[in-house]
Amino acid sequence: MTIDILDRTFEPFISREDLEARVGELAMSITSDYEGRCPLFLVVLNGAFLFASELVKRIPLSxxxxxxxxxSYSGTSSTGQVRQILGLDGDLAGRDIIIIEDIVDTGLTMQSLLDQLQQxxxxxxxxxVLLHKPEALKTPISMRYLGFEIENKFVVGYGLDYEGIGRNLDALYVSK
Known part of the structure; x- marks a missing residue:
């Protein structure tokens, strides 16, 4: 079943069931890797909120x-440089941090964030990371917990949007 959002038509890409299964696998890996520790999950808004919600509620750790x-935007395009991290508070020294992100394509913005956090x-x-587009990657990024590698195509649903619409879809759809 296709869906229309504004001027685009999208077709099913990754089902709700496949998303739930993969998120469960990622949660088990994180639980195993961080047993006995109290990680800080940094959720990148807006796109990662559904992925983060589904992931973290399956992790029985403190x-x-x-x-x-x-x-990182200037006008309608990304500069690839994070100018500001909005909402980050508290001391990160000595903490185990897991950044939860919806999608990594070029990797430039994520690398800038990683550099700032490392300091x-x-x-x-x-x-x-829920989705990664290896074809679009411009800088190497290590993604320890990766949901799916996808082609360099435009997707919506499960937190990702097109012009602010489609985040609420419980599956992923790809532009036709």
Missing amino acids: CQMSFIRLA LGPSSIELA
Whole structure:
């Protein structure tokens, strides 16, 4: 079944069932890797909120969550440089941080974020990423917890949007 959002038509890409299964696998890996520790999950808004919600509620560890928003745009295009991390508060020194992100394509914004966070002295920083577009990658990024590698296509649903619409879809759809 296709869906229309504004001027685009999208077709099913990754089902709700496949998303739930993969998120469960990622949660088990994080639980195993961080047993006995209290990681801080940094959720990148807006796109990662559904992925983060589904992931973290399946992790039975003591943990903390913080929500950040990255400012990296000039007009309608990304500069690839994070100018500001909005919402980050608290001391990160000595903390185990897991950044939860919806999608990594070029990797430029994520690398800038990683560089800035590293200067704050955390014990470790790892990435939990729902989607990765290897064809679009311009800088190497280590993603310890990766949901799916996809082609360089435009997707919506499960937190990702087109012009602010489609985040609420419980599956992923790809532009036709």
